[in-house]
Amino acid sequence: xxxxxxxxxxxxxxxxxxxxxxxxxxxxxxxxxxxxxxxxxxxxxxxxxxxxxxxxxxxxxxxxxxxxxxxxxxxxxxxxxxxxxxxxxxxxxxxxxxxxxxxxxxxxxxxxxxxxxxxxxxxxxxxxxxxxxxxxxxxxxxxxxxxxxxxxxxxxxxxxxxxxxxxxxxxxxxxxxxxxxxxxxxxxxxxxxxxxxxxxxxxxxxxxxxxxxxxxxxxxxxxxxxxxxxxxxxxxxxxxxxxxxxxxxxxxxxxxxxxxxxxxxxxxxxxxxxxxxxxxxxxxxxxxxxxxxxxxxxxxxxxxxxxxxxxxxxxxxxxxxxxxxxxxxxxxxxxxxxxxxxxxxxxxxxxxxxxxxxxxxxxxxxxxxxxxxxxxxxxxx
Amino acid sequence: xxxxxxxxxxxxxxxxxxxxxxxxxxxxxxxxxxxxxxxxxxxxxxxxxxxxxxxxxxxxxxxxxxxxxxxxxxxxxxxxxxxxxxxxxxxxxxxxxxxxxxxxxxxxxxxxxxxxxxxxxxxxxxxxxxxxxxxxxxxxxxxxxxxxxxxxxxxxxxxxxxxxxxxxxxxxxxx
Numbered sequence: 001x002x003x004x005x006x007x008x009x010x011x012x013x014x015x016x017x018x019x020x021x022x023x024x025x026x027x028x029x030x031x032x033x034x035x036x037x038x039x040x041x042x043x044x045x046x047x048x049x050x051x052x053x054x055x056x057x058x059x060x061x062x063x064x065x066x067x068x069x070x071x072x073x074x075x076x077x078x079x080x081x082x083x084x085x086x087x088x089x090x091x092x093x094x095x096x097x098x099x100x101x102x103x104x105x106x107x108x109x110x111x112x113x114x115x116x117x118x119x120x121x122x123x124x125x126x127x128x129x130x131x132x133x134x135x136x137x138x139x140x141x142x143x144x145x146x147x148x149x150x151x152x153x154x155x156x157x158x159x160x161x162x163x164x165x166x167x168x169x170x171x172x173x174x175x176x177x178x179x180x181x182x183x184x185x186x187x188x189x190x191x192x193x194x195x196x197x198x199x200x201x202x203x204x205x206x207x208x209x210x211x212x213x214x215x216x217x218x219x220x221x222x223x224x225x226x227x228x229x230x231x232x233x234x235x236x237x238x239x240x241x242x243x244x245x246x247x248x249x250x251x252x253x254x255x256x257x258x259x260x261x262x263x264x265x266x267x268x269x270x271x272x273x274x275x276x277x278x279x280x281x282x283x284x285x286x287x288x289x290x291x292x293x294x295x296x297x298x299x300x301x302x303x304x305x306x307x308x309x310x311x312x313x314x315x316x317x318x319x320x321x322x323x324x325x326x327x328x329x330x331x332x333x334x335x336x337x338x339x340x341x342x343x344x345x346x347x348x349x350x351x352x353x354x355x356x357x358x359x360x361x362x363x364x365x366x367x368x369x370x371x372x373x374x375x376x377x378x379x380x381x
Numbered sequence: 382x383x384x385x386x387x388x389x390x391x392x393x394x395x396x397x398x399x400x401x402x403x404x405x406x407x408x409x410x411x412x413x414x415x416x417x418x419x420x421x422x423x424x425x426x427x428x429x430x431x432x433x434x435x436x437x438x439x440x441x442x443x444x445x446x447x448x449x450x451x452x453x454x455x456x457x458x459x460x461x462x463x464x465x466x467x468x469x470x471x472x473x474x475x476x477x478x479x480x481x482x483x484x485x486x487x488x489x490x491x492x493x494x495x496x497x498x499x500x501x502x503x504x505x506x507x508x509x510x511x512x513x514x515x516x517x518x519x520x521x522x523x524x525x526x527x528x529x530x531x532x533x534x535x536x537x538x539x540x541x542x543x544x545x546x547x548x549x550x551x552x553x554x555x556x
Contacts, residue, residue, distance in 0.1 A: 004406045006414060176444050177401060177416040179408045287442040366443055 007180045009147040011174040013103060014039030015182060016151025017075045021190055022101070023049035024072040028056055028082060028293065031116040032171040033105035036077035055083035061089040061102070068098050069228060071193060071219030073155055077103035080122055081112050090164050091130030092230045094253065097207070097215060099158040099193075101151070103167040105174040108361055117361035118171035120283055121335040127312050133250050135257040137264060138166040138312040140283040141173055143307035144180045150309065156191040157264060161256055162214050168311055172284025172363055181246045196224060205235040213256035224348065257313060266309040267318045271297060275304030277377050278322055280343055281332045282308040285364055289332045292369035301377045311339070316346045323347035328376045332356040332369050352376070383436045383447040384522060388461045388512070390430045390455030395509030400431035402513060406523045406531035407435045411519045418490065430463065435522060452521060453512060455494065460484055472519060476512075490519060492554045498547060507547035510536075514551020525552055 007015075013368050014036050017025075025040035041051045050067070051251055054060040054257045057078060064074040078086065083104045094098050110116035122129075126138040139150040150167055158165040196218045198204040206226050207215045215235075218224035231239035232246050240246075257264070271293055274276065281289035286307045296303045306322055308315055319342075323329060328351050331340040340355045347353050357374035386403070388396040396420045404416040418431040432446040452467050453474040454460035460480045464473050473486045477493040492515050498508040510532060517528045529545060536544045 004400070004408055004411075006408045006416070172417075174445065175417065177404060177414075177443075178441070179413055179415075284444075287444060291443045363445060365445075365447070 004179050004181045006177050006374045007144050008035060008175065008177045009141070009144045009169065010105065010175065011039050012144045012147040012180060012182070013077075013151045013167065013169065013174075014043065016148035017101065017155060018043050018047065018298070019148070019154035019185060019188055019190075020073065020152040021192075022073045022075045022155055024049065024055050024064065024067035024074040025049070025076065026067065026074070027050045027060045027076045027078065028054055030079045030082050032107055032174050033077045033079050033103060035174070036103055036105070041074065056090065056156065057085040061086040062241050064100050065089060065093055065098050068100050069220050071221065073099070073159065073193065075101045075103065075155070079105050079107045079116070079126075080109040083122065083125065087130040091132060091134065092134075093164040094130065094134040095132075095232070096228045097162040097217060098164070098228070099162050101154045101158050101165050101167060103151075103169060105169045105171060107171055108359070114361050116171060118284065118334060118363055119359065120170050120285060120333050121338070121359070122168065123311060123333070123335065123338040126168050133254070135163065135254050136166065136312045137161070137163060137257065137310070139309060140166045140168045140311050141309070142283055142286045142307065143173065143209065144176060144178045145182070146309070147173055148182055149181070152188060152190075156189070159191045159193060160214070161260070162194065162217065163257065168283070170283045170285075174286070176284070194224075194326035200224060206237045207233060208235040209252060209256070213252050213259065221338070248364065261313050262317075263317050264310055265313055267315045268307045268309060270305040270307065272304035272306065273326065276327050277301065277303040277328045277373065278326045279305045279329070279332060279369065280308065280319070280339070281305060282311060282339065285332055285334050288364040288366055289369050291366040292373060295366060295370050296373045296377075299374075301373060303373050303377065308339070314342045314346065319343055319346035320348065320350075323350035323353075326351055328352045328354065329364065330354050330356055330372050330376045331370075332372065334358055334363065383434065383439070384451070384520065385449045386433045386435070386451045386453075386516070386520070387430065387446055387449045387463055388433070388453045388516075389428075389430045389459035391459070392427045394429065394455050395506075396429055396453070396455060396512070397431040399509040399513045399516070400433050402436070402531045402535050403516060403528065404433045405534070406528040407433075409531060410523045410527050412437050412523075413439065413441050417444050419526070420518065423526050426456065428462065430459070451516070453516060454480055455508070455512065456480065457482060474515060474519060476508075490515075490555065492551070494551065497550050497554060501550050502547040503543060510544050510547040511551035511554070514548040514553075515555055517548075518552045518555040
């Protein structure tokens, strides 16, 4: 019998996080993300996990960092207004190398904005919302099944690189229900919590990097003495005020992600074999962009789609190669224009890059993107 | 074959639940289905709309209904607001008593949905399941037994019997 069932994106996200080993959720309800908290509240107690509704968004971020340091894979979920409040502690997680996943089911901003209409306006916030030089991993699903898959990926990446990972969902996918078949647990690859490779007697240093430049920081309560700080620290974990340690610490934070970028940055191509033009899209907007591409094909325009699954680190290589191949790129996003600047940067003038933007509470209709494709193709004939 | 369906009313009437159940029934019948919804910030009383797209063979990408084949309206306000883009061959289903002034549209089916729920099913609370019965009959896409199973999975166990009755009443109310 088929295991296919109707499921909501937010529910699938919670299922994915659970399957990836998340055993702690701390959060504060906010539409359109609340069903993730509801799902975790139902499921976590059944597997020996803990769900805590905190007093506010900042405390929700603090408690998941605490849970992670104590050895549990931890998740929080919110939307723009809450994600803004969490920024200080997201930076803390990056500096102190604490694995954690933050789901942002985007809605219209700035501020409380337009509750709870769809938007993709937090793309740059995901990258630079917290201050200082830091790497960031952000993933954006386009379907209910992919909400599950990217939740698994997000937890795996946060553990493997000991870094905060943002699952950048949008209201379109978060609230959408569709037919889905989830994989069996045995089909999933789950990255376990990293463990210290030395004893204290052997000279263990919690922030000494392993070969992949990621430290094997011991969980609290495992017999090690650990000091955790947001100040720049050396391998002991204690703050050090000197230029060499500072440079090396910032270098390592970036390099641990950079050397693995090809494994982290996922894009998917559609109708690109003979394409002369390309639409770049992500998240729920890509569903509409794909229909527009199919419509344009019927009209004889050779257009394809490149879909960004990983938003950060940005798909520089893929976009550079794309720009060398096509005559023009149309970037569609449900905001005033954010990822388009990254596409332009990566395309480096090899072909025109146009923007198809929307920021009025409503999602794209296929005709709107089709018009953008026709203008792009017409303008370059 | 693709069918686009819109269920509308006011918050608290349960149109979103009815849409979810119908989409669940379509999936268990092996079809593709997507369901989306929008509602005002109020939990009750505000405008409420849910859309379901069903396809028996092709995946569904763009999730919103453009030209509905069937619109169900459970209030006058919903009827006025949501019937406009109906397909010219489409069907407008109205709650007879709650939509006293039917919009001017060719193919209208009027069923006293809420009245049936109160007088025959026992509570206005069952209006959405009566409506689901009406929809099942009108759409003729998913068989009644499959919808029955979907209802029984969604509603509290002690209400299954009453809901089955409500579903049948709605189904039988369409001539």
